[in-house]
Structure formats: C-alpha cells, structure tokens
Amino acid sequence: MPEILEAEIYRIAVDETVGRRIESFQIGDAAYVRDPGPDALVEQFVGSAVRATARHGKLVIVETTAGDIGLRFGMTGKVRVDGLAPIDALEYAPSTWNDDWNRFAVDFDTGSLVINDVRRLGSVEAEPDRDSLGPDAWGIGPTELAALCGRGRGAIKSLLLNQKKIAGLGNLLVDELLWRTSVAPHRPAGELTAHETRRIGEQIVPLLDELFAAGGSHCGAHVPERHVDGRCPVDNQALVHATVGGRSTWWCREHQS
DNA sequence: CCGGATGTTCACCT
DNA sequence: GAGGTGAACATCCG
Known part of the structure; x- marks a missing residue:
C-alpha cells in the first residue's frame, strides 16, 4: 500500500543517490x-548521473x-x-524480502537501488508524464477540492482516489480522511454541502503531515479497525464494510453521513 | 484445494 | 466525457 506518504519516504531514500553515475541496470x-x-x-540512461529526485502523488521521479x-x-x-530498506514492513505485502521478487535495480558507481515487488503491480517508466496526474495531494486545500467536486455524481471516495483528479491518496488514506471529516464515502461529490x-x-x-510523522498511511486511527467486528474509535459503533468506488471501504454509519 | 480478499492501474464498457 | 467494472498481479487465509 505505498500511498503518497510511503512514496515520500521512498523518495527521501532514493535522494541518497544524487550525484551518482548509473553504470548498469539489473532487470529481473x-x-x-x-x-x-x-x-x-539502458540506451538512454547508462552513463547518466542523478541530479535530483522528485515526487508527484505516488510517482517517484x-x-x-x-x-x-x-x-x-x-x-x-x-x-x-545501498542495501537498506526505508520501510521494512508493508501492509498487504509479505514482511520478508525475497530476492526472487527483485524486479529492477540500478547499479551506480557507488551503491545500488533495488525495487522488490511481489505482485508486480509497480513499474518503471522513462519520462513519466506528470501532467496526466492531478495536483499533488500534499498541497490540496478546500478551494481546489471544491472545484474538483463540481457537480460530479460519482462518490466522493472515487474522486479522492482518482489520480487524475488528485494525485497521491490511496484507499487507506481516503477512508481515514472521510472518517475524520464525518462524510460517508458513497455520497456524490457534487452533492456535498459547501461546509x-x-x-x-x-x-x-x-x-x-500527521500520518507522515506517525510513520505512514497505516497509522490512521481507524485503520486497525478495518476488519469484521471492527469498531469506530470515536463512538464504538460497528464499522460498516462495503465496496465503494470499486474498493474495500470501511466507515462508521453513526457519525459519517 | 478453492474462493475471496487485498490496493493500484489500466483497458474496456455503458 | 463521466462513471462503473473487471483484469492483472501473488500470496495468504479460512
């Protein structure tokens, strides 16, 4: 579940490679x-040097x-x-690092960068198009969100998850956000009140900011309750589970409406 | 042993 | 175009 917070943690780790020269790739x-x-x-990048790192939503550049x-x-x-993982344990991924799942690696003049991905849902892309993504979530405010909601009839959760609209939020962060703000996930985005x-x-x-300081997307208050018999930490009501926007969703019928 | 769950992206359909 | 559905991916769990 690398969402925007994990992507930022990864970016900071990758930033260690600034100034190094790419000698080869290991493409598993x-x-x-x-x-x-x-x-x-290989043709494009071998021999080049890392100048900087960036991040847009969940995309690390x-x-x-x-x-x-x-x-x-x-x-x-x-x-x-350089052999060090900034995040050892990832929610929904095995906690072990199996070298069979090393999909991609960069060997620098000094050190290396390795991507390990059990399910192969990640990817590497040259010249990724940042413009196909919406604005980075870590800078979104009420004005931008109101404009995005417009008169949309889709669920607010779908909008928040749509990387073309807002880049960076994933399933856990969106459930936490809606839980905190007391809005039910299936409400049509354009029918929310201005408030x-x-x-x-x-x-x-x-x-x-808060969950980054706490350690990641899984550090939200309601995340540990995402299971059968889970209860809302605020009012102790049983959380409801359903698919919203094609994703497993947990919310509190008592205080989210 | 098999079906379901898990989150992200993308292709495809209405 | 907006919105919804399902496939792909690999593993674990009941």
Whole structure:
C-alpha cells in the first residue's frame, strides 16, 4: 500500500543517490520496465548521473542528466538503497524480502537501488508524464477540492482516489480522511454541502503531515479497525464494510453521513 | 484445494 | 466525457 506518504519516504531514500553515475541496470522482470522497455532504458540512461529526485502523488521521479526515470510501486513495491530498506514492513505485502521478487535495480558507481515487488503491480517508466496526474495531494486545500467536486455524481471516495483528479491518496488514506471529516464515502461529490467539502479540503494536508510523522498511511486511527467486528474509535459503533468506488471501504454509519 | 480478499492501474464498457 | 467494472498481479487465509 505505498500511498503518497510511503512514496515520500521512498523518495527521501532514493535522494541518497544524487550525484551518482548509473553504470548498469539489473532487470529481473522485463515487463516491469513498462514504457521504453529494457533496451531503450539502458540506451538512454547508462552513463547518466542523478541530479535530483522528485515526487508527484505516488510517482517517484529520479531526475538524471539524461532525463527522468519514474518509479511506481503499486501496492507491494519496496525499495532498498545501498542495501537498506526505508520501510521494512508493508501492509498487504509479505514482511520478508525475497530476492526472487527483485524486479529492477540500478547499479551506480557507488551503491545500488533495488525495487522488490511481489505482485508486480509497480513499474518503471522513462519520462513519466506528470501532467496526466492531478495536483499533488500534499498541497490540496478546500478551494481546489471544491472545484474538483463540481457537480460530479460519482462518490466522493472515487474522486479522492482518482489520480487524475488528485494525485497521491490511496484507499487507506481516503477512508481515514472521510472518517475524520464525518462524510460517508458513497455520497456524490457534487452533492456535498459547501461546509462538508471545505472540511475535507482543509483536512488533507494536516492528515498527511500527521500520518507522515506517525510513520505512514497505516497509522490512521481507524485503520486497525478495518476488519469484521471492527469498531469506530470515536463512538464504538460497528464499522460498516462495503465496496465503494470499486474498493474495500470501511466507515462508521453513526457519525459519517 | 478453492474462493475471496487485498490496493493500484489500466483497458474496456455503458 | 463521466462513471462503473473487471483484469492483472501473488500470496495468504479460512
């Protein structure tokens, strides 16, 4: 479940490689290098140097002297830089690191970067298009959110998860956000009151700041209750479970409406 | 042993 | 175009 917070933790780890030169790639899974393919990637980037790192939503970008390399981690992607993993345990992924799942690696003049991904839902892409993503969630406020909601008839949860609208929020963060702001996930985005929209918009950045400091997307208050017989930490009512926006969703019928 | 659950992205349908 | 559905992925659990 790397969501925006885990992507940022990964980016900080990858930032250690700034200034290094790319000597070779170890491509354990050719399909993982989605866009140009392995050969073109080698052609473009071997010999280049890392200039900086960036992040847009869940996309981590390695900016080199030969262009950008985009890293996406799907839900079970982990990273190691120089053999060290910034996050050992990932929700919904095995806690062990099995080298069979090393999909992609970069060998630098000193050190290495390895992506390990059991389910292969992540990918590597040259020159990823940041413009196809919405604005980064870590800068969204009430004004931006209100504009996005518009008269949309889709569920507010779907909108918040839509990376083309807002980049970075994943299933756990969205459930936590709606739980905190007392809005039921299936409510049509365009039918929220101005007050509700503002409440959600105002809470996105504080939520991200808080959970980043706490350690990640799984550190929300209601996340541990996402199971049968789970109870709302606020009023102790049984949480409701259903599919909303195609995703497993847990909410409190008592205080989210 | 099999079906379901798990989160993200993308292709495809209405 | 907006919105919804399901496939792909691999593993674990009941």
